[in-house]
Amino acid sequence: MIDLRFVRDDPDTVRASQRARGADPAAVDRLLDADAQRRAVVSAGDELRAEQKALGRAVGQASPEDRPALLARAKDLAARVKEAEAAETRANDALAAAHKAIDNVIEAATPPGGETDFVVRKTVGEIPVLSGPVRDHLELGEGLGAIDTERGAKVSGARFYFLRGVGAQLQWALLNLAVTKAAAAGFIPVIPPVLVKPESMEGTGFLGEHSDEVYRLEADDLYLVGTAEVPLAAYHSDEILDLSGDPVRYVGWSSCFRREAGSYGKDTRGIIRVHQFDKVEMFAYCRPEQAADEHLRLLAFEEQMLAAIEVPYRVIDVAAGDLGSSAARKYDCEAWLPSQQAYRELTSTSNCTTFQARRLSIRYRDADGKPQIAATLNGTLATTRWIVAILENHQLPDGAVRVPEALRPGLGGREVLEPAR
RNA sequence: GGAAGCGUGCCAGAGCGGCCGAAUGGGACACACUGCUAAUGUGUUGUGCUCUUACCGGGCACCGAGGGUUCAAAUCCCUCCGCUUCCGCCA
Numbered sequence: 001m002i003d004l005r006f007v008r009d010d011p012d013t014v015r016a017s018q019r020a021r022g023a024d025p026a027a028v029d030r031l032l033d034a035d036a037q038r039r040a041v042v043s044a045g046d047e048l049r050a051e052q053k054a055l056g057r058a059v060g061q062a063s064p065e066d067r068p069a070l071l072a073r074a075k076d077l078a079a080r081v082k083e084a085e086a087a088e089t090r091a092n093d094a095l096a097a098a099h100k101a102i103d104n105v106i107e108a109a110t111p112p113g114g115e116t117d118f119v120v121r122k123t124v125g126e127i128p129v130l131s132g133p134v135r136d137h138l139e140l141g142e143g144l145g146a147i148d149t150e151r152g153a154k155v156s157g158a159r160f161y162f163l164r165g166v167g168a169q170l171q172w173a174l175l176n177l178a179v180t181k182a183a184a185a186g187f188i189p190v191i192p193p194v195l196v197k198p199e200s201m202e203g204t205g206f207l208g209e210h211s212d213e214v215y216r217l218e219a220d221d222l223y224l225v226g227t228a229e230v231p232l233a234a235y236h237s238d239e240i241l242d243l244s245g246d247p248v249r250y251v252g253w254s255s256c257f258r259r260e261a262g263s264y265g266k267d268t269r270g271i272i273r274v275h276q277f278d279k280v281e282m283f284a285y286c287r288p289e290q291a292a293d294e295h296l297r298l299l300a301f302e303e304q305m306l307a308a309i310e311v312p313y314r315v316i317d318v319a320a321g322d323l324g325s326s327a328a329r330k331y332d333c334e335a336w337l338p339s340q341q342a343y344r345e346l347t348s349t350s351n352c353t354t355f356q357a358r359r360l361s362i363r364y365r366d367a368d369g370k371p372q373i374a375a376t377l378n379g380t381l382a383t384t385r386w387i388v389a390i391l392e393n394h395q396l397p398d399g400a401v402r403v404p405e406a407l408r409p410g411l412g413g414r415e416v417l418e419p420a421r
Numbered sequence: 422g423g424a425a426g427c428g429u430g431c432c433a434g435a436g437c438g439g440c441c442g443a444a445u446g447g448g449a450c451a452c453a454c455u456g457c458u459a460a461u462g463u464g465u466u467g468u469g470c471u472c473u474u475a476c477c478g479g480g481c482a483c484c485g486a487g488g489g490u491u492c493a494a495a496u497c498c499c500u501c502c503g504c505u506u507c508c509g510c511c512a
Contacts, residue, residue: 039470039471039472042470042471042481043470043471043472043480043481045481046470046471046472046480046481046482047480047481049480049481049482050480050481052492052493053481053493055492055493056439056492056493057439057440057493058492059439059492059493060439060440060492060493070492071492072492073492074492074493075492076492077492078491078492078493371468371469
């Protein structure tokens with residue numbers, strides 16, 4: 001949720017943000033109307049309640065002969081209070097709906113436009129010139145006995161897979177490396193629950209436009225998370241944190257579940273787009289004025305991980321229309337995939353400013369001791385998908401794969417993964 | 422899965438249906454006193470919405486959550502959630 005006070009004070013900025021996102025600027029005016037309406041209704045209700053309290057007190061103290069008359073008036077008032085409260089409920093609901101309809105206000109420097117309007121911030125590494133046939137990650141993974149999508153489909157259906165042998169080890173090595181690096185940098189390692197209550201899902205903003213992306217367990221009214229961001233954000237909901245110093249940083253390792261509802265036929269081969277994968281996710285809480293710097297710090301950590309797996313990548317500044325409702329700005333790192341001759345997303349880091357924390361009521365005390373809404377940020381440090389980039393970029397002509405140095409300890413020191421004969 | 426009990430402010434812990442935003446104790450903070458520390462005394466000690474808005478101040482709401490009864494609910498009733506204990510079942 002955006003800051004209502006900010007909308008009142010500076011509606012033009014919010015309208016501009018809406019326009020840059022390709023959203024309706026008039027939603028801002030609907031919000032302002034709903035806000036004014038609610039305030040009018042609430043203050044009317046407050047007055048009635050004040051009257052009722054005074055009258056109620058008088059009833060209690062009245063003499064037996066005065067009592068009936070006062071009681072009659074009080075009864076009438078009670079009915080009016082009830083009506084006023086019904087009106088308040090309606091006004092609150094209307095405000096909440098108008099409030100939810102507006103996405104986070106973008107950072108001023110965010111490129112306007114949609115999915116294809118991103119700005120490339122930098123490009124790192126050389127695109128490898130491969131001799132011989134270029135194998136894609138599935139062919140390589142099958143050759144290594146590392147990825148088995150056929151049995152994944154047999155057991156669980158399309159977009160499921162088994163990682164086995166060096167494939168399983170490669171994932172552990174990769175995610176372990178991510179957690180180890182993050183922990184060394186001061187992030188608190190966390191293994192969170194992956195089933196969460198509706199309010200946790202709602203609070204982090206995943207039940208909005210992406211609600212058809214999430215798995216729901218109807219019998220228990222729980223959701224499977226699509227990212228550790230959800231439990232890590234909800235972790236401190238309804239709390240007041242000490243954010244007087246550095247940001248509070250967590251690094252979570254979790255399985256992630258996505259229905260991939262709108263992506264029929266997209267990336268159907270291999271493990272690029274799957275229903276379940278593992279991810280190491282950074283999550284930071286800080287004061288709003290620290291958020292932009294922290295965002296760049298998260299991006300820097302992502303780049304360190306990409307450097308460790310030695311793949312070419314670029315960093316893009318995601319355009320406003322492609323941000324997602326909670327983010328004010330988002331940077332993606334995309335790795336080069338030789339089989340596709342294209343860059344594909346491996347990481348994504350978002351600055352959610354106070355948007356997410358407001359709904360989850362995550363606060364800190366400012367210098368005056370007053371509670372203020374915190375800022376939250378998140379970023380990817382490694383996922384199952386990274387295996388795709390590792391296999392493809394480090395493939396050798398015979399279908400073997402060189403192991404980046406940083407991952408060798410997790411693979412028994414092996415420098416090259418040889419295909420099974 | 423069955424049974425019972427509990428859920429109040431930073432913590433502990435009272436609370437007859439009206440005078441309870443809530444006693445009391447502890448902690449924290451401020452001031453005073455003391456050569457320093459400790460002790461002591463006095464005061465402050467919540468959040469949200471809202472009116473006025475520079476400030477002071479005023480109004481309303483909040484006693485796990487949501488409903489209900491009542492002129493009036495922390496206090497009575499219902500539902501849900503959480504915790505504790507006992508029984509059963511099972512990794």
